[in-house]
Amino acid sequence: MTAPALEARGLVKRFPGVTALDGVDLVCRAGRVHALLGENGAGKSTLVKILTGNQPPDEGELRIGGTAVRLHDPRAALAHGVSAVYQELTVLPELSVLDNVMLGQEVSRRGLLSRDRQRDTARAALRRAGLGDLDPRTRAGTLSAAAQQLVEIARALVRGSRVLLLDEPSALLSGEGLSALHAVVRELAADGVAIIYITHRLEEVRALADDVTVLRDGRLVSTGPADAYPIDRIVREMVGRDVDAVFPELAEPGAEEVLSVRGLLPAGPGAAGPGLDLTVRAGEIVGVAGLLGSGRSRLLRTLAGVQPRAAGTVTVGGSPVRASLHAAVRAGVVLVPEERKTEGLVLDLPVRANTTLSSIGAVSPGGWLSAARERAAFEAERDRFGIRVSGPEQPTGQLSGGNQQKIVLAKWLRTRPRVLLLDEPTRGIDIGAKAEIYRIVAGLAAEGLAVVFASSELPEVTGLAHRVLVCQGGRVAGELTGDQINEERIMHLALGTSREAS
């Protein structure tokens, strides 16, 4: 048997406070499609970064074609025939397909681009990428997402890749685009390229993969031929982890309907369909699950008036709320955004100023900012949430993620909201602070706040919600309550592999 095209042994990558990869092995053979699976945060992207030379591993060794290599930078990876195509398209829309394919690999003679040779090379690559009929002079921006994805693959082929990493190439595709991509991937494998295929769509595993590797929490769970991986096994291995006392007891929700949403449709490409109906009672916590790009965030941001609505009505306590951020805030609908540092806080301002950022009027009687009132407001919130700061003047940027998130929560709670929307409430927060945030959210609900939160972390969704909505492809694929809430059912709904999808 020949040496594997790519062989990684015992890869370890540590970041401050977290071990992203903990002794992971990966063996990819020429001519085979290797599906790399795992939840968000399982370590897939770290692995990709190591294999493409974007990050050096702390431990472990890497062999390409049987030879031990060290990939110090992306150029070294390319030189060894390893290249990657990412989910986010990096096609330059203003350039031609030809220029995009040849990007970074321009063939020049005496300092001038050699057009003929460029065109020939690009044509050959485009043909292998299934774009043989495409005029290379076409402006890349006019192509569909699927075709742009194939242009990226052609770009990798020009570089003579023997190992091709495809990081969620299908995330933006459906129908014909997806079959075209699959055909190209099979073709390339038949040509002897080793392909690492990352996807959240498990049906692709059966359609495409020869081998499977499952990661969880930075560790290798299992690896083997795809035949041995029915979807049930994959789901179980991806999510199977213990969830214990991290989550607080949830109080029973009240009877009053606080938030009522009818036919809500976020504006944007592909805004169609029946829209979302949702009623949230006082004291109820609704979790919104779904994969990246499934529309979780968009749903919350539309509710908060941050993004425009295409259709639908939102009422709070029986009064309709117009589709604007200020109308939402006035009605008591507030958003704790996913991007805490850029959207939630003004990091340069001291913590006291961020605590009152949404209620400046309340601490400025007659327009005069009262230092005493602001200090009192800050101290009240600090004590209520146990925010660890050196003092009211500490710049907010110096706080830990958990304490920053508490300031964002405090900022909004000073406006006495009725509906609290949380987008990825614990992203980038260590486990201890996570538990604190869960306790705070559960406590706020017990005080009568209606809570809707979106999360990519399944344990969070199952552990903190009275009720779960699962988004898939921009719409709600299903709703789970009570005993129905478990990670496997959520995963099936999110992946569209559920037999019970409504």
Next chain:
Amino acid sequence: MTTLTAGRAARFAPAGTLMPLSGLALVLVAAAVWTPGFYSEANLRLVLFQAGLIGVTAVGQTVVLLGRGIDLSVGAVMGLTTVIVATQTDGDGGKLPAAILLAVLAGIAIGAVNAGLVVLRGVPPFVATFAVFVLVQGAITAWTRGAAAGDIPHGLQTLGSGRVLGVPTPLWVFAGVAAVAAVVLARTGAGRRLYATGSNPRAARLSGIRTGRVIAAGYIASALLAVLAGLISAGYAGHVDAQLSRSLDLNSLAAAVIGGVALTGGKGHIGHTVLGVALLAVLIVWMLQLGAGTGGQLAVQGAAILLATWLRQRGPAAAGTR
């Protein structure tokens, strides 16, 4: 108690004033050494007048800069004000109130156009206010056929060239404007909203601050202060000629930036601006005394801005924060 005093001290001598302060000292000493006549009474009065004139616009510029903007239309508004007063009154004091009202309305309109372009259309402030500058200058030239003429009423001349307690009136005006601005910025909700908006417009907006209104108020304030400076300048000259305020007047920007107000928004205090104004005024008068023409003055100003911004950057890593 200690933190309170420290906080209070910080308010009166904000961080980052060391550089403009030492710059000012350096220039004052250099002027004394090389130009003996610099400390004559008449010359010092000229410095104070310059400081007053520049200072009024620099306060407006500071407000715009704090909101992450820039106002290049200041010089045009000053020029327009002078031309309005000269043509509408031609020295007749009775017509002065109407002329001032007209100039104020024009200022509000120009500030509103700047704000509209920046807030509603998302035009980069540099481009928006530069286009408005060109537009207004063009309009002035077309209106006056390039040869503005007319006298300035005597009432206005007291504003421009009068003295109170031996100090030129414009400096008193600047002192008043700066004091009001300092209080508004440090002690009101409006000031807090401006700092939040300039530091992180996204977070400020998502926190429920009406950032568009905050930014618009800044441009209108800047335009109104430019009108005030235009009145001072008209009163000082006593008449209008075609050369007056025909340049892209960047003194307000230079003063604020030299003093330490950040071009990136949300950072800076009126104290910075006052220092920058003092430094720039001394520099300009000294240059005049040395016989440098307009070109030389501009070059020195440009060099001062470059030096100030260069000293403030901590290298490429600090500059590349996104």
